[in-house]
Amino acid sequence: MDESFFFCKIAQNCFTAHAKRLQVTNYALIDKLDISFDKGLNIITGETGAGKSILLGALNLILGNRADIQVLMDKEKKCIVEAIFEADKEIFTPLFDELEIDFESQCIIRREINKDGKSRSFVNDSPVNLSVLKTITSAFIDIHSQRENFALANIAYKYKVVDVFAGNKPLLETYANQLQDYKRIQLQLSQLQQEKIAASANFDFLQFQFNELEAAPLADDEPGASERELQTLNNAESIKLALQSAWAIIDNEEGSIVGLKNAVLQMQSIVKYDERYKLVMERMQSQLIEMKDIAAELEDCNEQINYDADRIQVLNDKLNVFNRLLMKHRV
Numbered sequence: 001m002d003e004s005f006f007f008c009k010i011a012q013n014c015f016t017a018h019a020k021r022l023q024v025t026n027y028a029l030i031d032k033l034d035i036s037f038d039k040g041l042n043i044i045t046g047e048t049g050a051g052k053s054i055l056l057g058a059l060n061l062i063l064g065n066r067a068d069i070q071v072l073m074d075k076e077k078k079c080i081v082e083a084i085f086e087a088d089k090e091i092f093t094p095l096f097d098e099l100e101i102d103f104e105s106q107c108i109i110r111r112e113i114n115k116d117g118k119s120r121s122f123v124n125d126s127p128v129n130l131s132v133l134k135t136i137t138s139a140f141i142d143i144h145s146q147r148e149n150f151a152l153a154n155i156a157y158k159y160k161v162v163d164v165f166a167g168n169k170p171l172l173e174t175y176a177n178q179l180q181d182y183k184r185i186q187l188q189l190s191q192l193q194q195e196k197i198a199a200s201a202n203f204d205f206l207q208f209q210f211n212e213l214e215a216a217p218l219a220d221d222e223p224g225a226s227e228r229e230l231q232t233l234n235n236a237e238s239i240k241l242a243l244q245s246a247w248a249i250i251d252n253e254e255g256s257i258v259g260l261k262n263a264v265l266q267m268q269s270i271v272k273y274d275e276r277y278k279l280v281m282e283r284m285q286s287q288l289i290e291m292k293d294i295a296a297e298l299e300d301c302n303e304q305i306n307y308d309a310d311r312i313q314v315l316n317d318k319l320n321v322f323n324r325l326l327m328k329h330r331v
Contacts, residue, residue, distance in 0.1 A: 019140070020106070021084040024058045026073045033058075059083075061111045061119075063141060064134035069117035082110040085140050090169075094176055095139060099132050109137060209329075216321050226322075230315040236307040257295065260288045 019042070024033040029051065046052050061067060061081045072079050085107045096103035101123055110122045111133070121133040128136075163172060232239065267281035325331075 018086055019083060020086050022059070023080070023082045024055070025080040026077050027058045027061075027071055027079045027081065028054045028073060030054060030058070031073060059141065061113070062109055062133075063137050064121070064130045067111075067113045067117065067119040069113070069115070071113065072115065075115055078115060079113040080110065082108065083137075083141075084108050087140070090173075092139070094180075095136070099128075099135060101126055101128065101132070101136075107136075107140075109133070109140075213325065216325060226315045226318050230312065230319070232305070233308060233312050233315070236305050239305050257288065257291050260284060260291060264288060 018039045019037045021037065022033075022035045024030050026032075033055075044052055044055065057071070058081045061071075061079075062083050069075070087103075087105060087107050089103065089105055092107075093103045104124050108122075108124055111119060112121075113119045121128050121130060123133065123136055163169075264281060264284050267277060267284060271278040271281055
């Protein structure tokens with residue numbers, strides 16, 4: 001008998017979890033294999049060529065190692081490796097919560113390789129990627145041979161063994177809770193800091209908009225007043241011509257005012273003869289005063305109307321600013 005052997009310890013956390021069953025289908029020389037395990041230490045031994053390495057290869061698939069189509073015994077069927085573990089809820093729930101996977105005291109881990117060489121992994125029937133698979137199975141399985149022992153070289157594993165024997169479970173639970181609170185508060189702090197940055201950026205933007213509106217050369221009725229003034233200036237020539245014509249009709253020697261003046265003088269000479277003449281004369285005097293006022297108003301309007309290219313440019317600039325702000329703020 002060959003003295004070489006392989007040692008397989010299933011359930012790294014031997015005090016809190018143990019393997020119950022291993023099923024292998026269509027892997028290498030294995031058509032179908034179903035092994036049950038007892039609690040405690042389980043050892044697989046045998047001569048060279050007995051199939052120990054094939055069994056360990058199947059276990060390596062559960063550990064997340066690379067899959068190869070060459071492992072398929074029947075190239076038209078898929079390979080399935082499934083392991084069932086009994087795990088302690090208090091010990092493993094935090095790990096499953098961190099990975100966002102539902103915890104079951106009877107944890108089922110399955111790896112499938114199809115005929116195209118593509119693989120899929122499941123934990124409690126939930127699809128997971130290889131990174132998650134490795135994280136979980138590394139807590140359950142440790143495989144080593146004569147000259148290998150990865151667990152004993154792992155400082156985290158040493159601490160775990162010491163804690164188990166020292167009875168540090170309550171202390172570890174307190175620490176785990178405080179660490180969880182710390183991470184939650186850190187996350188809240190990070191979110192608040194991001195919100196502060198976003199609020200600051202939003203404030204700067206709103207301040208920019210406010211300053212832009214504050215600096216805009218617009219009074220409360222500025223757009224309407226500017227538009228009216230601009231219309232007047234753009235039509236200054238035709239407006240001035242109309243005012244001059246109206247004034248000329250009223251205030252000239254042959255116009256209404258001169259004729260009305262002469263009429264009033266005529267009426268003044270006969271008011272002494274009849275009260276009715278006096279009333280008519282007074283009405284004519286009132287009309288004369290109104291006509292003179294109208295003529296003066298026309299003359300004043302005419303003097304105020306002047307074409308001013310510089311003023312037109314200023315008004316156009318103001319209205320352009322106003323219209324741009326309307327479009328920008330979707331008013």
